[in-house]
Amino acid sequence: MGCPCELKLEGEAAALERAAQAAQAEVERLDRKYSHYRNDSLIALLAACADAGGGMNVDEETAHLLDFSATLHAQSDGRFDIAAGALTKLWDLTSGRVPEAAAIRAALSRCGWQRVRWRRPHIHFSTPGMRLDLGGVVKEYAADRAAQACRDAGVAHGVVDLGGDLAVIGPHADGSPWLAGIKHPRDTARALATIELAAGGLATSGDYERALIVDGRRYSHILDPRSGYPMQSFASVSVLGDTCLVAGAAATLAMLFGVAEGRTWLENLGLPFLCVDAAGDAFGSLAR
Amino acid sequence: MRKPTLSPSLAALMGAAAALGAHAQSAPETDSVVGYRFNEYGEDSFDGAAIGSQERYKVYSQQFQLDTRLPTGAGLDVVATHEVMSGSSPWYVLPDAQRRPIQVLSGATIREHRSELRGAYTIDPGTASSTTVSASYSQERDYRAGSLGIERSLPLGNALTFGTGASLSHDIIQPTDAILYDRVRHEEKNTFSAFGSLAWVLDKSSVLQAGLQFNHAVGYLSDPYKLVSVGDAILPDTRPGTRTEAAALLRYRHAFAKPDAALHLDYRYAQDSWGVVSHTVDVGWYQHVGDSWQLIPALRYYSQQQARFYAPFFDPGQHDFFSSDYRLGTFGSFAASLNVRKRIARWELSAGVERYHASVDYALGGSDSAVPGVLSYTRGFVGLDYHFD
Numbered sequence A: 001m002g003c004p005c006e007l008k009l010e011g012e013a014a015a016l017e018r019a020a021q022a023a024q025a026e027v028e029r030l031d032r033k034y035s036h037y038r039n040d041s042l043i044a045l046l047a048a049c050a051d052a053g054g055g056m057n058v059d060e061e062t063a064h065l066l067d068f069s070a071t072l073h074a075q076s077d078g079r080f081d082i083a084a085g086a087l088t089k090l091w092d093l094t095s096g097r098v099p100e101a102a103a104i105r106a107a108l109s110r111c112g113w114q115r116v117r118w119r120r121p122h123i124h125f126s127t128p129g130m131r132l133d134l135g136g137v138v139k140e141y142a143a144d145r146a147a148q149a150c151r152d153a154g155v156a157h158g159v160v161d162l163g164g165d166l167a168v169i170g171p172h173a174d175g176s177p178w179l180a181g182i183k184h185p186r187d188t189a190r191a192l193a194t195i196e197l198a199a200g201g202l203a204t205s206g207d208y209e210r211a212l213i214v215d216g217r218r219y220s221h222i223l224d225p226r227s228g229y230p231m232q233s234f235a236s237v238s239v240l241g242d243t244c245l246v247a248g249a250a251a252t253l254a255m256l257f258g259v260a261e262g263r264t265w266l267e268n269l270g271l272p273f274l275c276v277d278a279a280g281d282a283f284g285s286l287a288r
Numbered sequence B: 001m002r003k004p005t006l007s008p009s010l011a012a013l014m015g016a017a018a019a020l021g022a023h024a025q026s027a028p029e030t031d032s033v034v035g036y037r038f039n040e041y042g043e044d045s046f047d048g049a050a051i052g053s054q055e056r057y058k059v060y061s062q063q064f065q066l067d068t069r070l071p072t073g074a075g076l077d078v079v080a081t082h083e084v085m086s087g088s089s090p091w092y093v094l095p096d097a098q099r100r101p102i103q104v105l106s107g108a109t110i111r112e113h114r115s116e117l118r119g120a121y122t123i124d125p126g127t128a129s130s131t132t133v134s135a136s137y138s139q140e141r142d143y144r145a146g147s148l149g150i151e152r153s154l155p156l157g158n159a160l161t162f163g164t165g166a167s168l169s170h171d172i173i174q175p176t177d178a179i180l181y182d183r184v185r186h187e188e189k190n191t192f193s194a195f196g197s198l199a200w201v202l203d204k205s206s207v208l209q210a211g212l213q214f215n216h217a218v219g220y221l222s223d224p225y226k227l228v229s230v231g232d233a234i235l236p237d238t239r240p241g242t243r244t245e246a247a248a249l250l251r252y253r254h255a256f257a258k259p260d261a262a263l264h265l266d267y268r269y270a271q272d273s274w275g276v277v278s279h280t281v282d283v284g285w286y287q288h289v290g291d292s293w294q295l296i297p298a299l300r301y302y303s304q305q306q307a308r309f310y311a312p313f314f315d316p317g318q319h320d321f322f323s324s325d326y327r328l329g330t331f332g333s334f335a336a337s338l339n340v341r342k343r344i345a346r347w348e349l350s351a352g353v354e355r356y357h358a359s360v361d362y363a364l365g366g367s368d369s370a371v372p373g374v375l376s377y378t379r380g381f382v383g384l385d386y387h388f389d
Helices: A013-035 A042-052 A060-075 A085-093 A101-108 A135-152 A244-257 A259-269 B008-025
Strands: A005-010 A054-057 A116-119 A122-125 A157-162 A165-170 A178-184 A187-197 A201-206 A211-214 A217-220 A236-241 A273-276 B032-043 B058-069 B075-087 B090-095 B101-105 B109-123 B131-140 B143-155 B160-173 B187-203 B206-219 B227-230 B233-236 B242-256 B261-272 B277-289 B293-305 B331-344 B347-359 B377-388
Touching (some): A013 A060, A013 A157, A042 A122, A060 B008, A085 A101, A135 A157, A135 A165, A135 A201, A165 A244, A178 A201, A201 A244, A236 A244, A244 A259, A244 A273, B032 B347
Antiparallel strands (some): A157 A165, A165 A201, A178 A187, A201 A236, B058 B075, B075 B109, B090 B101, B160 B187, B187 B206, B206 B242, B261 B277, B277 B293
């Protein structure tokens, strides 16, 4: 997943060992399947299909992830887009300088979930040169899956921390909740808030490190797939949800709505949240 | 967990996530299928010089299949087949005055039934290191067969998979009208098979598989319903009591992102201790059309050289073994088929036709003896599958 994975488990030594192995195997499986395009996988074929234009049938798990991504696309009016990989790649490649407007227009013509025909189990890419990126949902999904793997292995108390996204296996053995600190986006050594977690998931979306500074202007890594340009948004958004997947989706969508619209959206959504704006001011139901 | 009020957005997110959560409980990959298939097979009328009933041989078969995952994550595949067969088949060959072959056909069978049940249990299905154990039992009035098999695949690295397997089958033959026609009463045969294969992932869209197969059969390997003309006598079909076959196969699969299709190319070479040598080439094109259609045109060419003890009829004298069964003669065949599949939500409709034409003239290297019984047929099927989680 390109991030540290930490497990905090309480229970019998044998069960803990089993759970840790199961959680690691599950995270590695998803990493192999979705993050790195291995030559021999179905996902490699999917990447080749997107690149060449064409279609294929996908497995059940991938189908569910595509359904979930399509829901996020609809809920964000097209701001969340797993088919915007061409744009992400362009901004990554030109790291250190802002891409030319013509290059952005060209990338935009190869982006967009609306150019993908998705009718389970068949996905069809009508435009060649597209890139599908499930990275925006897989990390949180992996945290939930790892937590479930631990429960299946007989561990009832613990928490999975996948690069700052948490999935609770269950509270401490004495029933007390886990304490999770939310880091300050501009000063990661400082905790902004401490949150009690007994169940569900906590996910944070932000632009801590990955930002491009050109001529004194800070370009966030949050791209608006509709304009093709980075957008100004929160420094970070943390959301508490029933699962890490839902919490992560809410945090990501709030980022994509931008500060003003995002705050209203989060308040209407109804999940506990904490936002930090560019000036470092924190607000939300979890702020204290 | 604090209970949030459920906004429409949250309901949408949680609804979509619930599908993933539900999925997470079950084993990943592939769903379950129940299916039904109806097949019709009909041989062409006999068009050479022949004596006897000319009623075409026909087979109607029905098949039920269940392919699912057990709660343990193991795969279970069960297939039940029932066939009804009728018609006449080649019996023996007589020479005419100019020593040209005249095929004698058996009287038409009224209606024979065959039932078969097959089951396969797979541990770690869909992975490179799966193990499958299988069993089957088949029964008809004059024939019973049971088999057991095991297959194992092992990854030897990222791009290389080793597969191996073995099976044993036991057949019991109790011909009908044995006393009337002086046929064998009760015979048995045992067959042992083993194979090994290597599959290479060549690149992200192609796979090459090479394999070796070995079959060894012992027991009664003759056909109790076939006779042979030896001089003035009509004797029962008589073949050796063992048959050992070795085969090599190559399979190539290439997926094309555009035009969303896959090419299947197979070749099989086989040689056995009876002297039969055969080549089989299969070419199939799996074409997706739109979201839910699949068209599969395929062609097959087959050629075999006859067994050492095959002849349409024999001169009088000492022969250890003799058979005029057309299936042991020299011939070649072409088969062309078109299968269509259409997915409608959870349903999948399929239909296909195959036309098979065999002739002595199609054999590689030609032939020096007649095979009057060689036949052609047409086969069709319709099927309906239902996919569920």
